[in-house]
Amino acid sequence: MASQSKVALKNLRIWNGIDDAIDSGVDTVMFENGDLTFVGSSEDLLKESVSVARDMGGLYMIPGLIDAHVHLCLDPHIKNPLEQGKLTDGEQFQKIADRARAMLAAGITSARDLGGGRWLELKIRDRIRRGELVGPRLLCAGQPITTPSGHCHFWGGEASDSADAIKVLTRQLDHGVDLIKVMATGGNITPGSKPVDAQFDQETLSIIVGEAHKQGLRVAAHCHGTAGISNAAAAGISTIEHCSWVGRDGWAKGFDPEVLASITSQGIWVSPTINSGWKRFMGSNEYADLLGQNYARMREGGVKLIASTDAGIPNVLHHDLPAALPVFAKIAGLKVIETLRSATSDCAEAIGLGGISGQISEGYSADFVLFEEDPTSNLELLVKPVQVYKQGKPALAV
Ligand SMILES: [Zn+2]
Numbered sequence: 001m002a003s004q005s006k007v008a009l010k011n012l013r014i015w016n017g018i019d020d021a022i023d024s025g026v027d028t029v030m031f032e033n034g035d036l037t038f039v040g041s042s043e044d045l046l047k048e049s050v051s052v053a054r055d056m057g058g059l060y061m062i063p064g065l066i067d068a069h070v071h072l073c074l075d076p077h078i079k080n081p082l083e084q085g086k087l088t089d090g091e092q093f094q095k096i097a098d099r100a101r102a103m104l105a106a107g108i109t110s111a112r113d114l115g116g117g118r119w120l121e122l123k124i125r126d127r128i129r130r131g132e133l134v135g136p137r138l139l140c141a142g143q144p145i146t147t148p149s150g151h152c153h154f155w156g157g158e159a160s161d162s163a164d165a166i167k168v169l170t171r172q173l174d175h176g177v178d179l180i181k182v183m184a185t186g187g188n189i190t191p192g193s194k195p196v197d198a199q200f201d202q203e204t205l206s207i208i209v210g211e212a213h214k215q216g217l218r219v220a221a222h223c224h225g226t227a228g229i230s231n232a233a234a235a236g237i238s239t240i241e242h243c244s245w246v247g248r249d250g251w252a253k254g255f256d257p258e259v260l261a262s263i264t265s266q267g268i269w270v271s272p273t274i275n276s277g278w279k280r281f282m283g284s285n286e287y288a289d290l291l292g293q294n295y296a297r298m299r300e301g302g303v304k305l306i307a308s309t310d311a312g313i314p315n316v317l318h319h320d321l322p323a324a325l326p327v328f329a330k331i332a333g334l335k336v337i338e339t340l341r342s343a344t345s346d347c348a349e350a351i352g353l354g355g356i357s358g359q360i361s362e363g364y365s366a367d368f369v370l371f372e373e374d375p376t377s378n379l380e381l382l383v384k385p386v387q388v389y390k391q392g393k394p395a396l397a398v
Contacts, residue, residue, distance in 0.1 A: 034391035064109025074312030100135025185228030
C-alpha cells in the first residue's frame with residue numbers, strides 16, 4: 001500500500017528558483033515528510049506510487065520567499081527604538097508569534113532574524129521547528145555585537161574591545177544562535193549613533209569573524225558608511241547589510257570602486273534592505289539618481305544581491321517582502337527573474353539554506369507559493385498568493 005504521506009500536486013506551472021523561465025515540461029511535484037521527492041512531468045509520475053494526487057488547475061508555483069533581514073522583536077508601529085521592548089516576555093512572545101504567522105501567510109517560508117535583545121525569536125524558531133507554532137523557518141542572530149552606546153546597544157551586545165566582543169559572541173552561542181551579527185557602523189534608529197562612522201576597526205572585525213567561523217557560524221555585518229563596509233569586507237564577513245555607501249558628504253555619496261572590488265572578489269553577498277516604502281526614493285531627485293548610479297556600478301562590478309527588508313523598523317511590516325520586491329527590482333535595476341532568485345535560491349545560498357530551501361528540486365524542502373497569475377512576468381502579483389506550503393503543509397485555510 002502507498003504511504004498516505006506521498007502527496008502529488010499536478011497541473012502546475014513551475015518556476016524552480018533557478019531557470020530563466022518556467023519549464024513547460026515540468027507540471028508536477030510530489031513530497032513526502034515535508035521534502036520534495038519528485039519534480040517532473042505527470043506522465044513520469046505514473047511510475048511512482050502516490051497516496052494523494054491533486055489537480056491544481058494550472059496554478060503558478062515558485063519557491064517560498066526568503067527575507068534575509070528581519071527583526072521579529074521590533075514593533076513597526078513604534079518609531080522610537082527606546083520605546084520598544086517594554087512588553088513582558090509573554091506579551092512579546094505572542095506578538096512575535098503573530099508576526100511569524102503573517103509572514104508565512106504572505107509566502108515567506110524562511111527568514112533570517114538579525115537582532116533582538118531577549119532571544120525570544122529563538123524560542124519562536126524552536127517552537128516553529130517542532131511544529132507547535134506556524135511560521136517561517138528562522139535563522140536567528142540574537143544580540144548584535146556593537147560598541148558601548150553604539151547602534152542598537154539597547155539589545156545588550158555592547159563590547160569595547162575584541163575580548164569583550166568574543167564574550168558577547170560566546171553569550172549568543174550559549175543561547176543557540178544560527179549566525180552572528182555585528183554592527184560595523186552606526187545606524188539610523190539609535191540616537192547619538194552616526195551611520196557614516198565605522199564602529200569597529202578591521203582587526204576587531206577579523207577576530208569576531210575568525211571566532212564565529214571556528215564555531216561554524218556566518219557573520220552578517222550592518223554597514224551604512226563606506227569605511228565600515230570596507231572594514232567588514234576586508235574581515236571576510238558573509239553578508240553586508242544595507243551597503244548604503246554613506247560618505248562624509250552624505251547618503252549614497254561614498255561609493256568606492258576598490259571596496260566594491262573587495263566585496264565581489266571575495267564573493268560576499270550584499271543585502272540592501274529595500275522595503276516597499278522605498279517607493280518614496282523613486283523618481284527624479286538627487287538621492288534617486290545617486291541610488292541608481294550606485295546600483296548600476298555594483299551590478300557592473302558583479303555584485304551578488306539578496307532580498308531583504310529590515311522588517312520591524314518603523315513602518316516596515318514583517319510580511320513586507322512580496323510588496324518590497326518590485327520596488328527592489330526598480331531601484332537596483334534587476335530583471336524579474338533576477339529579483340525572484342534574490343529572494344529564493346540566491347538568498348538561500350547566501351544565508352546558509354542552500355540545499356534546503358529556495359528551489360523546487362528533488363531533495364529540497366517542499367516550500368512554495370501558488371498564484372493564479374504568473375509572478376515571473378510581473379512582480380506586483382507576489383502580494384496575491386492563493387496558497388503557501390512550508391515543508392509540505394498548506395499555510396492558508398482552504
Ligand atoms: Zn536591521
